[in-house]
Amino acid sequence: MKTNKLGRTGLDVSVIGLGMEHLVPLPDNIAPVVHRALDRGITYIDLMIWVPEVMSILGETLKGRRDQVILAAHLSTAQTKGQYRRTRNPQECEALFHDILDWLGTDHVDVLHLSNLDAPRDYKEVTSPGGVLDLALRLKQEGQTRALGLSGHDPQMALKVIESEHLDVVMHPINIAGDAEPGGKELAQACASLGVGLVAMKPFAGGQVFQRENPISPVQCLSYTLAQPGVSLALMGVKNLAELEANLRFLDATDEEKDFSAALQELRQGLAGTCVYCNHCLPCSATIDIAVVMRMLAAAERYGVGEDGLADYADLSAQASDCIECGDCKERCPFEVDIIANMRRAAQLFEGI
Ligand code: SF4
Numbered sequence: 576m577k578t579n580k581l582g583r584t585g586l587d588v589s590v591i592g593l594g595m596e597h598l599v600p601l602p603d604n605i606a607p608v609v610h611r612a613l614d615r616g617i618t619y620i621d622l623m624i625w626v627p628e629v630m631s632i633l634g635e636t637l638k639g640r641r642d643q644v645i646l647a648a649h650l651s652t653a654q655t656k657g658q659y660r661r662t663r664n665p666q667e668c669e670a671l672f673h674d675i676l677d678w679l680g681t682d683h684v685d686v687l688h689l690s691n692l693d694a695p696r697d698y699k700e701v702t703s704p705g706g707v708l709d710l711a712l713r714l715k716q717e718g719q720t721r722a723l724g725l726s727g728h729d730p731q732m733a734l735k736v737i738e739s740e741h742l743d744v745v746m747h748p749i750n751i752a753g754d755a756e757p758g759g760k761e762l763a764q765a766c767a768s769l770g771v772g773l774v775a776m777k778p779f780a781g782g783q784v785f786q787r788e789n790p791i792s793p794v795q796c797l798s799y800t801l802a803q804p805g806v807s808l809a810l811m812g813v814k815n816l817a818e819l820e821a822n823l824r825f826l827d828a829t830d831e832e833k834d835f836s837a838a839l840q841e842l843r844q845g846l847a848g849t850c851v852y853c854n855h856c857l858p859c860s861a862t863i864d865i866a867v868v869m870r871m872l873a874a875a876e877r878y879g880v881g882e883d884g885l886a887d888y889a890d891l892s893a894q895a896s897d898c899i900e901c902g903d904c905k906e907r908c909p910f911e912v913d914i915i916a917n918m919r920r921a922a923q924l925f926e927g928i
């Protein structure tokens with residue numbers, strides 16, 4: 576397995592890492608998948624999990640192999656009755672972090688992420704005096720983690736945070752389906768030039784690339800993600816050994832099998848009518864941040880409107896109902912998105928108008 580430096584942390588990581596999230600409901604698969612992954616040279620495991628039993632099984636599995644892996648844990652994730660939730664309470668985060676070390680049977684992790692940094696509100700909460708960033712810095716000083724990072728989905732937010740110089744790693748979705756994501760390329764370039772390690776999550780775009788009429792293979796997906804500047808490793812989630820083996824085919828694949836250029840071209844053509852959050856439609860006559868509203872709408876229509884989504888929407892300085900339907904934005908959108916119709920749907924969903 577080829578390895579890369581994880582930016583300025585100096586840690587060597589395998590170019591493919593293993594995310595544990597998909598194994599949470601399948602605890603019997605943890606030991607075989609983890610052992611096989613390590614045997615094939617994977618040295619990075621992400622712990623975006625919050626279930627004590629699952630952590631304990633992983634700890635048991637890693638007995639005698641702890642030194643072979645870089646473990647990346649997360650601050651800000653918790654659970655209530657088995658349901659994932661976010662927390663920015665530093666006392667709760669610290670208690671959970673120590674539980675994680677106990678469950679894993681280790682005295683430190685290698686990377687500790689401040690998780691879900693997606694909106695200005697998250698940044699404010701995390702960086703407030705005595706907040707989660709201060710906790711993370713202390714844990715690093717005490718040797719309980721070797722490096723600090725952030726995980727999130729908003730490239731602009733990640734760009735802002737890495738300027739703070741406290742964080743040496745960024746975990747961000749990078750996949751062929753998100754090729755046109757505004758700010759994505761800038762984030763990758765910034766990580767490369769600042770020496771910030773870039774962990775690319777969701778290389779398979781949540782599986783949507785496999786469900787197309789012309790499916791894109793896991794090998795092509797990994798090949799695209801690892802070809803992006805600054806990427807240290809691609810983090811794959813698998814449910815079982817069969818999925819692991821299908822992804823590890825990348826290691827022996829030919830150049831022809833890895834070639835993603837035709838798939839990328841097709842994806843770009845298929846974007847008509849779909850917002851890619853590129854901001855070409857701005858400025859808006861009503862100062863609406865159109866791409867932000869479109870992103871919130873897409874998430875709400877896919878996953879439902881949660882409390883966090885409503886709070887983020889309420890923070891916007893101009894909302895969808897402020898749209899005066901002038902149509903200027905529509906003329907500027909290269910992807911022929913019906914922006915006015917989307918603003919009407921957002922107003923209905925978030926404001927009940
Ligand atoms: S509506 Fe069109 S121009 Fe505006 S962000 Fe979306 S894709 Fe880009």
Ligand code: SF4
Nearest residue numbers: 859898899901902904
């Ligand atoms: S149509 Fe609505 S969203 Fe588009 S520029 Fe005009 S006010 Fe802004």
